[in-house]
Amino acid sequence: MNDISVGSPLLWAGFIAFVLLMLVLDLYVFGGRKAHKVSVKEAALWSLVWFTLAIAFNAGLWWHLQGTLGAEIADEKALEFLTGYLIEKSLSIDNVFVFLLIFSAFQVPAEYQRRVLIYGVLGAIAMRILMILLGSWVVQEFKWVLYLFGIFLLITGIKMMIPSDEKPDMQNSWILKLARKYLRVIPGNHGERFTVRKNGVRYFTSLFLVLILVEISDLVFAVDSIPAIFAITTDPFIVATSNIFAILGLRALYFLLADVAERFHLLKYGLAVVLTFIGVKMLITPWFHMPVGLSLSIVIGVIGCSVLASLWVTRKTV
Numbered sequence: 001m002n003d004i005s006v007g008s009p010l011l012w013a014g015f016i017a018f019v020l021l022m023l024v025l026d027l028y029v030f031g032g033r034k035a036h037k038v039s040v041k042e043a044a045l046w047s048l049v050w051f052t053l054a055i056a057f058n059a060g061l062w063w064h065l066q067g068t069l070g071a072e073i074a075d076e077k078a079l080e081f082l083t084g085y086l087i088e089k090s091l092s093i094d095n096v097f098v099f100l101l102i103f104s105a106f107q108v109p110a111e112y113q114r115r116v117l118i119y120g121v122l123g124a125i126a127m128r129i130l131m132i133l134l135g136s137w138v139v140q141e142f143k144w145v146l147y148l149f150g151i152f153l154l155i156t157g158i159k160m161m162i163p164s165d166e167k168p169d170m171q172n173s174w175i176l177k178l179a180r181k182y183l184r185v186i187p188g189n190h191g192e193r194f195t196v197r198k199n200g201v202r203y204f205t206s207l208f209l210v211l212i213l214v215e216i217s218d219l220v221f222a223v224d225s226i227p228a229i230f231a232i233t234t235d236p237f238i239v240a241t242s243n244i245f246a247i248l249g250l251r252a253l254y255f256l257l258a259d260v261a262e263r264f265h266l267l268k269y270g271l272a273v274v275l276t277f278i279g280v281k282m283l284i285t286p287w288f289h290m291p292v293g294l295s296l297s298i299v300i301g302v303i304g305c306s307v308l309a310s311l312w313v314t315r316k317t318v
Helices: 009-028 040-068 071-105 110-141 145-161 174-182 206-230 236-248 250-264 267-283 292-313
Strands: 195-198 201-204
Touching: 009 040, 009 110, 009 236, 040 071, 040 236, 040 250, 071 110, 071 206, 071 236, 071 250, 071 267, 071 292, 110 145, 110 206, 110 236, 110 250, 145 206, 145 267, 174 206, 206 236, 206 267, 236 250, 250 292, 267 292
Parallel strands: none
Antiparallel strands: 195 201
């Protein structure tokens, strides 16, 4: 693993400008502020757009690095980005199942879910950048932290493999109890608004509570996903860009899979195997450095097999 960071000020500025541009276009040009139910066709189109942009960014990064740092580093960083992006994309599928639980528990209409996820993505990007920068500094200063990450991912992966039919009680979670204690929350349906004013007093709506749960759930998933990508690279620029590209496509992925999520119930175990594999990979690094290409092949193979197995098991329910 090459410790060199390719994140020059110019690259960081260009990437941040691109993310801001796409978010502005999504919010103000492509109907992000209009309440509507996202169709599977629209979700599939946006999923393709985000994937294409991620691949185009990787190709542009490879071209830039080849001309500035040489072909070897360009090939290595491009492969690290692709592997990190696919790992983050795979792990983000677990977010979809949690989002479904949250929206179902609060009976959020489909036309209002898009707005919650838009602001959820904005919050997730801010949190991820802070966590990545902090994590990168910790890893650079204390290399042994990577082994703690490995142990954590190994334990998390093993726990995910244990079947459980228990579903969390979203309505009575400690997070919402705390929010209701310190915030003025008004009951009832208030459309897609997060706050309303009544008798001169500002109240938060139940949709705002849903947004809180969405943000907290992404924070919890980040605790798994960010250590996972540090097993591939410790370059802050590669970690951040691959992570954020995966987040940008999360909303489209949710609407693409929302109606068929039950058909992919075995995917959880594939993700558990991936986390376990990455944890082991980090722990055996002093004795065996696994090539990034091999890691990429294993991740694709495991996720692909779990998806095919899920579709095969549920084929009679279609």
